[in-house]
Amino acid sequence: MSSLSDPAHATTGGRRPLADRTSATPDELLDWLRQMLLIREFEVRTMQAYQDKKIGGFCHIYIGQEAVAVGCTAAVQHADPIVTAYRDHGHALARGMDPKYCMAEMFGKIGGCAKGKGGSMHMFDKPNNLYGGHGIVGAQTPLGTGLAFATKYIDEVIEGGKSRHVALCFLGDGAVNQGAFYEAKNLAGLFHIPVIFIVENNGYSMGTAIHRGTTMSHRLISKGEAFGIDGYEIEGMDVIDVQREMKAVADKCRETSRPAMVDMKTYRFKGHSMSDPRKYRTREEEEVWEAGDPITRLRDALIEEGLIDDAAFKALNREVKLQVRSSIEWADASPEPDITELFTDVYVEKFGPYLGTSMPQIVTDQENDR
Amino acid sequence: MANLTLVQAINLALVQEMEKDDRVLLLGEDVGLNGGVFRVTEGLQKRFGDHRVVDTPLAESGIIGTSIGLAMAGLRPVPEIQFEGFLGPAYDQLCSHAARMRTRTRGGLTVPLTVRVPVGGGIHAPELHSDSPEAIYIHQPGLKVVMPSSPYDAKGLLIACLRDPDPCIFFEPKRIYRAFREEVPEDEYVLPIGVARTVCEGDDLTVVSWGASVVQCMQAIEASNRSVELIDLRTLYPFDMDAVERSVKKTGRCVIVHEAPKTAGFGGEIAARIMERCFLHLEAPVQRVAGFDTIMPYYKLELEYLPDTERIGKAIEETVAY
Numbered sequence: 001m002s003s004l005s006d007p008a009h010a011t012t013g014g015r016r017p018l019a020d021r022t023s024a025t026p027d028e029l030l031d032w033l034r035q036m037l038l039i040r041e042f043e044v045r046t047m048q049a050y051q052d053k054k055i056g057g058f059c060h061i062y063i064g065q066e067a068v069a070v071g072c073t074a075a076v077q078h079a080d081p082i083v084t085a086y087r088d089h090g091h092a093l094a095r096g097m098d099p100k101y102c103m104a105e106m107f108g109k110i111g112g113c114a115k116g117k118g119g120s121m122h123m124f125d126k127p128n129n130l131y132g133g134h135g136i137v138g139a140q141t142p143l144g145t146g147l148a149f150a151t152k153y154i155d156e157v158i159e160g161g162k163s164r165h166v167a168l169c170f171l172g173d174g175a176v177n178q179g180a181f182y183e184a185k186n187l188a189g190l191f192h193i194p195v196i197f198i199v200e201n202n203g204y205s206m207g208t209a210i211h212r213g214t215t216m217s218h219r220l221i222s223k224g225e226a227f228g229i230d231g232y233e234i235e236g237m238d239v240i241d242v243q244r245e246m247k248a249v250a251d252k253c254r255e256t257s258r259p260a261m262v263d264m265k266t267y268r269f270k271g272h273s274m275s276d277p278r279k280y281r282t283r284e285e286e287e288v289w290e291a292g293d294p295i296t297r298l299r300d301a302l303i304e305e306g307l308i309d310d311a312a313f314k315a316l317n318r319e320v321k322l323q324v325r326s327s328i329e330w331a332d333a334s335p336e337p338d339i340t341e342l343f344t345d346v347y348v349e350k351f352g353p354y355l356g357t358s359m360p361q362i363v364t365d366q367e368n369d370r
Numbered sequence: 371m372a373n374l375t376l377v378q379a380i381n382l383a384l385v386q387e388m389e390k391d392d393r394v395l396l397l398g399e400d401v402g403l404n405g406g407v408f409r410v411t412e413g414l415q416k417r418f419g420d421h422r423v424v425d426t427p428l429a430e431s432g433i434i435g436t437s438i439g440l441a442m443a444g445l446r447p448v449p450e451i452q453f454e455g456f457l458g459p460a461y462d463q464l465c466s467h468a469a470r471m472r473t474r475t476r477g478g479l480t481v482p483l484t485v486r487v488p489v490g491g492g493i494h495a496p497e498l499h500s501d502s503p504e505a506i507y508i509h510q511p512g513l514k515v516v517m518p519s520s521p522y523d524a525k526g527l528l529i530a531c532l533r534d535p536d537p538c539i540f541f542e543p544k545r546i547y548r549a550f551r552e553e554v555p556e557d558e559y560v561l562p563i564g565v566a567r568t569v570c571e572g573d574d575l576t577v578v579s580w581g582a583s584v585v586q587c588m589q590a591i592e593a594s595n596r597s598v599e600l601i602d603l604r605t606l607y608p609f610d611m612d613a614v615e616r617s618v619k620k621t622g623r624c625v626i627v628h629e630a631p632k633t634a635g636f637g638g639e640i641a642a643r644i645m646e647r648c649f650l651h652l653e654a655p656v657q658r659v660a661g662f663d664t665i666m667p668y669y670k671l672e673l674e675y676l677p678d679t680e681r682i683g684k685a686i687e688e689t690v691a692y
Contacts, residue, residue: 081443083439113478114474114475114476114478115476117473117474117475117476118474118475118476122474122475124474124475124478124479126475126478126479131439131442131443131479132474132475134466134467135466136462136466136467139435139462139463139466139467141435142431142432142434142435142436142438142439142463143435143436143438143439143442143467144439145432145435145436145439146435146436146437146438146439146440146441146442146443146447147439147440147442147443148439149436149439149440150439150440150442150443150444150445151443153395153421153440153445154443154444154445156421157392157395157421157422158392158393179431179459180431180432180435180462180463183427183429183431183432183433183435184432184435184436186427186429186432187426187427187429187432187433187436190427191424344476344477345472345473345475345476345477346472346473346511346512347472347512347514347536347608348472348480348534348535348536
């Protein structure tokens with residue numbers, strides 16, 4: 001293991017002077033706080049909207065893991081692609097998606113980031129280089145390899161320069177047991193593909209504790225070593241640590257055009273999905289993790305450093321609440337999809353009974369040419 | 371013009387598109403140094419370098435998943451899966467991701483991917499190396515499925531797939547990879563996806579087929595005294611039902627021929643569409659000549675399994691005489 005982690009301060013939170021822990025500017029630190037507050041508030045309102053039946057299907061809440069999406073996103077460049085699994089609202093917001101598009105997507109409205117066709121698990125934002133949001137556990141990992149491969153191919157083959165991007169591929173700890181992940185790692189290791197597999201290790205595959213379902217759960221990064229992939233263990237509950245250590249990992253991968261695997265230790269404060277009674281863990285365990293709330297940690301560190309006071313924090317919180325409230329109003333007001341939408345965006349050509357054909361238009365337009 | 375086999379026609383199409391467009395790259399097991407399991411990509415790694423013709427590990431899910439990532443980022447990957455039976459491990463990637471990305475993103479992201487897959491029996495291979503699973507992929511909305519039956523069609527259709535913004539599965543009937551040659555233009559040309567070809571015209575009966583079976587049908591028609599019209603669908607989704615309809619309304623009779631097992635084979639869909647569109651024109655029930663509902667047998671029995679001229683000829687006679 002070539003861990004960049006320094007256990008001395010990984011566990012002591014904000015007690016060391018900030019200047020020793022991060023090179024981020026005060027503005028950046030405040031922005032991270034704002035992003036985490038935004039995700040938290042967004043998810044609280046998402047749960048309400050789900051209970052109000054405004055959101056259909058399945059819904060996976062990111063509360064507790066905010067420092068991971070915010071810290072990792074802050075550690076890379078905007079042009080570096082990101083792909084993740086279905087607990088994806090946090091990544092979308094951290095990548096810069098306007099919360100109104102994210103909310104409208106879950107409402108199934110035309111205003112959603114995918115015009116309401118993807119839903120909670122499928123947040124896509126091409127301008128912000130977010131390539132989903134994917135619903136099949138672990139199946140996004142070869143996509144991560146491919147996205148990183150594409151940056152390398154474009155940098156080196158098409159533009160004739162040096163590989164200068166990395167891709168972030170998030171997965172849950174349950175996904176490390178999927179076969180696709182092993183193929184993705186082998187390809188990445190073999191072809192020197194700069195993809196960083198970030199295992200958001202919240203300790204549970206749905207309701208199964210990691211030690212009950214995963215071998216070597218005490219040392220997950222061993223699952224990258226067989227592929228020549230350097231592993232890093234990072235405490236994922238403090239955004240300052242996450243950003244600093246992820247930046248070191250990303251800089252190294254960018255420089256060497258090599259993959260990496262990160263065991264990002266975190267915890268989801270809510271259930272796996274909205275319909276999870278959490279019978280598989282104790283309230284005591286939850287309370288231990290809640291005491292290390294990533295938002296409280298950053299807030300306290302910034303207050304201690306004099307970068308923010310209680311009044312300013314409250315004002316920031318109020319601003320975020322207003323933003324989320326208006327995103328809900330916007331999503332509510334966004335139009336329902338017209339029935340003709342059933343037949344759009346399946347193929348490049350429009351098709352369907354509304355066009356008088358049961359197949360893409362090209363078939364009826366073109367004559368046999370031989 | 372050049373007199374080419376189907377393998378050579380595909381190779382030529384790949385060379386020409388790779389020369390034109392450096393977003394096109396090939397990936398697969400042994401596609402580079404070894405030139406592919408059927409030597410379809412022979413010489414391409416030498417010509418374009420190992421960064422554009424990439425030998426991959428034996429990992430179909432990884433190959434297709436990685437290709438989808440490449441395609442989402444704007445490249446034009448052309449992965450080869452060595453045999454149609456090996457699509458199984460990649461099924462999740464094809465049907466969970468490639469097929470759905472356009473819908474899921476409302477056109478924001480597309481997957482311009484062409485998966486080249488040798489398909490079908492007739493080369494003395496065992497099951498999983500001789501299967502015809504096209505119906506599985508036709509049934510998945512979002513995929514385009516193409517299966518040429520001649521070198522000329524193969525080149526034009528492959529170029530169409532390579533330039534198409536949607537994910538295409540390009541099935542290459544291995545039985546006719548080198549079975550015959552045909553004049554193929556050296557310049558590039560595109561045959562539109564979704565358009566059938568009338569192989570020969572006739573008035574007594576329509577035969578609808580695709581892939582290597584088209585060759586069997588041609589032989590059966592030659593041996594028959596009847597005036598038979600043969601339609602090669604060429605593209606299985608989207609499929610040219612209008613061409614089938616025109617022909618069946620003219621002849622009033624139809625036989626559908628494919629290698630895949632009969633039950634829930636694509637022939638059933640064609641027959642249902644004929645019933646929907648041509649019911650009052652039909653003079654006889656639509657017949658299907660297909661593989662049996664068994665696992666594709668090993669080579670001693672494979673010719674019993676595959677539709678041959680005798681079975682096709684018999685179906686033609688029965689349907690005309692009905």
